[in-house]
Amino acid sequence: MRNAPKLMRAMMLETAGRPVEPRCLHTPRPGPGQALIRVHACGVCRTDLHICDGELTHPRLPLILGHEIAGTIVEVGEDASAFQVGDRVGAPWLGWTCGECRYCRRGQENLCEHARFTGYTLDGGYAEYAVADQRYCFRLPDHYEFAEAAPLLCAGLIGYRSYRLAGEEVERLGIYGFGAAGHIVAQVAMHQGRQVYAFTRPGDLETQAFARRLGAVWAGDSTVRPPVQLDAALIFAPVGSLVPAALAAIRPAGVVVCGGIHMSDIPAFPYSLLWEERIVRSVANLTRQDGEELLAIAAAAGVRPTVERFRLEQANEALARLRRGEISGAAVLTT
Numbered sequence: 001m002r003n004a005p006k007l008m009r010a011m012m013l014e015t016a017g018r019p020v021e022p023r024c025l026h027t028p029r030p031g032p033g034q035a036l037i038r039v040h041a042c043g044v045c046r047t048d049l050h051i052c053d054g055e056l057t058h059p060r061l062p063l064i065l066g067h068e069i070a071g072t073i074v075e076v077g078e079d080a081s082a083f084q085v086g087d088r089v090g091a092p093w094l095g096w097t098c099g100e101c102r103y104c105r106r107g108q109e110n111l112c113e114h115a116r117f118t119g120y121t122l123d124g125g126y127a128e129y130a131v132a133d134q135r136y137c138f139r140l141p142d143h144y145e146f147a148e149a150a151p152l153l154c155a156g157l158i159g160y161r162s163y164r165l166a167g168e169e170v171e172r173l174g175i176y177g178f179g180a181a182g183h184i185v186a187q188v189a190m191h192q193g194r195q196v197y198a199f200t201r202p203g204d205l206e207t208q209a210f211a212r213r214l215g216a217v218w219a220g221d222s223t224v225r226p227p228v229q230l231d232a233a234l235i236f237a238p239v240g241s242l243v244p245a246a247l248a249a250i251r252p253a254g255v256v257v258c259g260g261i262h263m264s265d266i267p268a269f270p271y272s273l274l275w276e277e278r279i280v281r282s283v284a285n286l287t288r289q290d291g292e293e294l295l296a297i298a299a300a301a302g303v304r305p306t307v308e309r310f311r312l313e314q315a316n317e318a319l320a321r322l323r324r325g326e327i328s329g330a331a332v333l334t335t
């Protein structure tokens, strides 16, 4: 059954370092195991900026960016039975894994040696339609509209995985970079009884006020030590100097989790900051289990992403505003 028009609008990246450009393309057809999604909303993620800037070096070009796809299934391919036409789904960054490599066999599909990623090595959601392997799609909780659901699919997921890897014994949680991921995971953490300390770019009083409105017990500049010692810190800003800053803010045996896919170099720092069994680790990609867990927790905790909406054609403006730190919450393209 064909429910989609022949042609669709999309914003394409032809070359790194150039703006994305409007294109009229053939609407893709779902292959075996795939679904065709009418994209209603697609989040704009910092990773998109890293791809545009050539900091991530293996994109498929030309490329439709976008890996926070929220939409409705309009057509299913052969052997795609998990979803039906009309289902509300989300398609995340993890678009395909091999199921056979040592990581897949160990339940670490986020590290699959042959993984394909939406909006990076597969076309993504800066478009009216997108195809996705249905096995990697999530059913969206009913009470989220598409634009609200979109940021959950990367910012929320990566934020949640970072939060989970900070450990159970966290009462005081630092969050460096209070944007899309930070403001979502803060809501999960507070719902679970934790205190949130929010760190922003120096002087960004607006974001600090936003964090306090959401319930952070403290908000301040990332260059400032918090008033208490933290149990763990999550870093979502791509700024390497935050690693020693966060280490200096956490207690012995505390964990610093770097949630971004790219970061500027980490400056040298004295061993004493790491001493006493402090841990620094990164988070890469997501597993499908992370996604199922986060969507269930977000719905139960009443997490409400704050979103700023842009039309598909305004993708470059959304990217520019994100780069300048001018987005409160998450930027989302709607079609």
Ligand SMILES: [Zn+2]
Binding pocket: 097, 098, 099, 100, 101, 102, 103, 104, 105, 109, 111, 112, 113, 114, 115
């Ligand atoms: Zn694999």
Ligand SMILES: [Zn+2]
Binding pocket: 045, 046, 047, 048, 067, 093, 154, 155
């Ligand atoms: Zn992302």
